[in-house]
Amino acid sequence: MQARHFTAVDLGATSGRVILATIGENGIGMEEVHRFADPIVETQGHFYWNFAAIYQSVLEGLAAIAARGIRPEAIGIDSWGVDFVLFGRDGGMLRLPYCYRDPHTAHAPERFFERMPREDLYKRTGIQIMPFNSVFQLDTLRRNGCSALEAAEKILFIPDALARLLTGEWVAEYTIASTAQLLDARTRDWDRDILSLLGLTPAHFGRMVQPGERIGTLSEEVQRQTGLGAVPVVAVAGHDTASAVAAVPAAEDEAFAYLSSGTWSLMGIEAPAPIIIEESLRLNFTNEGGIGGTVRVLKNICGMWLLERCRTEWPAMSHPELIAAAEAAEPLRSLVNPDAPCFANPRSMTEAIAGYCRATGQPAPESVGQYVRCIFESLALRYRQVAGMLRTLSPRGIDRLYVIGGGSRNDFLNRMTACALGIPVETGSAESTALGNVLVQAQWAGLVDSTAAMRRMVRASLGTTRRFEPTNKAHWQRAYERYLGVYREI
Known part of the structure; x- marks a missing residue:
């Protein structure tokens, strides 16, 4: 079997990695090409992800692969759940995304339950009640009059936001979206009643994609910055735990x-x-x-x-x-x-x-x-x-x-x-998250x-x-x- 190359962008709560995977006769080989911090910025009493720095680090990892003369067959992205990036009408990022550990959602579930009882929310979504779930983050931003949320044209979860910057496409990968407590667990689609309570509609999110679907191709800008060609970006199990369980x-x-x-x-x-x-x-x-x-x-x-x-x-x-x-x-x-x-x-x-x-x-x-x-x-x-x-x-x-x-x-x-x-x-495997990421790409490639x-x-x-x-x-x-x-x- 001829060696086949794939790239996993694997973002954890403390560090991120760009991994080059090789699938051949002896199984799957994994090499960490670039490791970087997933930096948290503390300012004005809040904790944010430095998303621009994360994106730049991903580009550096992709460029390191290109420098070896390797063109992977696909790129997949996974990350932690619940956090999201707000984009404006012109397609630009409106602010740094909040980190799920920010204290602004303390007691947020209780406030939301005043409009939708806990039991109803759980029966619809099946999601564990935790203060930092996306539903409570969004409700808190709305209650606090967040100007970025008011101006937001699109709301993308972390792997989807990276895919947007890499390809120009707006998507919502199913496994990462499922962590938000915004989906109907049975239909696996947006719960419009919950979104309505937040002043949102499905149009605020990208098109829903499943693990193994092609998102798009690296944009010309990214091709120029990294030295890679028109490599496909494939939706993997975007939630890191979903990728890990696949392995x-x-x-x-x-x-x-x-x-x-x-x-x-x-x-x-x-x-x-x-x-x-x-x-x-x-x-x-x-x-x-x-x-x-x-x-x-x-x-x-x-x-x-x-x-x-x-x-x-x-x-x-x-x-x-x-x-x-x-x-x-x-x-x-x-x-x-x-x-x-x-x-x-x-x-x-x-x-x-x-x-x-x-x-x-x-x-x-x-x-x-x-x-x-x-x-x-x-x-x-x-x-x-x-x-x-x-x-x-x-x-x-x-x-x-x-x-x-x-x-x-x-x-x-x-x-x-x-x-x-x-x-x-x-x-x-200690590398189960990246391994699961690569396995979904391998399935997309027919391996x-x-x-x-x-x-x-x-x-x-x-x-x-x-x-x-x-x-x-x-x-x-x-x-x-x-x-x-x-x-x-x-």
């Missing part, structure tokens, strides 16, 4: 759950249709779009965000050093609810963790190792809590958990997760014909995976009971 190395018909582990931990199952019932509402589970007509039934868990923020307060230490310090620390000294509101965006994460511990009658961590162990043990036990919720929703049960993303490299946490859940944990074929290609490329079996179940049962005893929404 889960599960066998066909396997009853599994996935954990996309990074800044956020996304734990869920694949379903053929939305699961929107009283129990999913009570447990606040989300139904987001997936590839191949699937729905990702999942819950967002605040993952390595806690550790990433703590690290900014400590002397520089590598991940192996942090894990070694955690392994040497006393087990189960302190536990927290990783999803407590106090951890959303505190000025000091270490103080937020210490304050939670003091408020729940526990000793506060005093060393780096104690902090890291507290975070990892708390995450493993939170995963057990969410897995228990998933079992009440899943029609098939859960026999195995696949950990994908950067967290797949964390053997210490994955071992604890297997023990906490009581089922085997198997790791997939694979189904999700099952994608996952066979993933397994062939990975070779052997790491597997962790549960042990010491009695110890972890006691740990879970203690975790529930200190679980708070502080």
